[in-house]
Amino acid sequence: MTAAWAADEEPQTQNIAHNDDVVRARQQVRTLAQRCRLSLVDQTKFITAASELARNTLVYGGGGELRSGLVEREGRRGVAAVFEDSGPGIPDIDLAMTDGWTSGGGLGLGLSGARRLVDDFVLDTEVGRGTTVTIVKWAR
Amino acid sequence: MSERVPVLRIGDILLVSIQVDLEDQAVLNLQEDLADQIVTRAARGVVIDITAVEIVDSFVGRMLATIASISRLLDAETVVVGMRPAVAITLVELGLSLGGVRTALDLEKGLALLRRSASGADPR
Numbered sequence A: 001m002t003a004a005w006a007a008d009e010e011p012q013t014q015n016i017a018h019n020d021d022v023v024r025a026r027q028q029v030r031t032l033a034q035r036c037r038l039s040l041v042d043q044t045k046f047i048t049a050a051s052e053l054a055r056n057t058l059v060y061g062g063g064g065e066l067r068s069g070l071v072e073r074e075g076r077r078g079v080a081a082v083f084e085d086s087g088p089g090i091p092d093i094d095l096a097m098t099d100g101w102t103s104g105g106g107l108g109l110g111l112s113g114a115r116r117l118v119d120d121f122v123l124d125t126e127v128g129r130g131t132t133v134t135i136v137k138w139a140r
Numbered sequence B: 001m002s003e004r005v006p007v008l009r010i011g012d013i014l015l016v017s018i019q020v021d022l023e024d025q026a027v028l029n030l031q032e033d034l035a036d037q038i039v040t041r042a043a044r045g046v047v048i049d050i051t052a053v054e055i056v057d058s059f060v061g062r063m064l065a066t067i068a069s070i071s072r073l074l075d076a077e078t079v080v081v082g083m084r085p086a087v088a089i090t091l092v093e094l095g096l097s098l099g100g101v102r103t104a105l106d107l108e109k110g111l112a113l114l115r116r117s118a119s120g121a122d123p124r
């Protein structure tokens, strides 16, 4: 994590195993983004990034887990989402982060686009172990 | 089972209004339904109303672009109406400019746009 979970509450956990879990992931982070009082544009960016990453967890990671909640750093509040899978991992990170590159049938904008849409983006992956992507958007 | 989005017909125009957060399979179903109905109902135009849609990610964005291309091949025209400003900003930053997709601010303007291009007054 790039910041500490907010002290006053536990992050929520949600399985990502089916298509409808991607919808649920969007709903979960929407509620948090609203509670964090992100602007409407920032909410939209954060939910969109989360949607891309949830789909990657499902499609490429073979399913996994989303942890999300409010975070704090130096007196600022933000919303964080951590997508974790034990799938195949990403062999070439630079390639995977390239706009338009996909190993499947996508548009290749999920990872690269998500990075542009959030404030903090951390990709941790290892072939054979899995992939964890953490995103944070800070309230202004 | 994923829900199916109803496709309405007004004259030779198909109208779809997306009212719920669709899972990916429902998005693909909609794409197929529209391609089907453009042909079976001899539609000349398709209006996709996304006024109620809070986010458009690359999957939905691709569906919009694909429907626009498919309809063009089938001699129909697609207009996406009602995109929220926050959605437009996010789409551009995501990297999707949807260059091949015609848009209008609302349903009325979208229908007017289709009428104009049907009468040849708005050649592209």
Ligand SMILES: Nc1ncnc2c1ncn2[C@@H]1O[C@H](COP(=O)(O)OP(=O)(O)O)[C@@H](O)[C@H]1O
Residues within 6 Å of the ligand: A052, A056, A057, A060, A061, A085, A087, A088, A089, A090, A096, A097, A101, A102, A103, A104, A105, A106, A107, A108, A109, A110, A111, A112, A131
């Ligand atoms: N969780 C993941 N596990 C394994 N590979 C992944 C994961 N997420 C992304 N990738 C790889 O990175 C590529 C780029 O992802 P993305 O930018 O979301 O584009 P797309 O989903 O359209 O392929 C994917 O095609 C895939 O090869």
Ligand SMILES: [Mg+2]
Residues within 6 Å of the ligand: A052, A055, A056, A106, A109, A110, A111
């Ligand atoms: Mg993706």
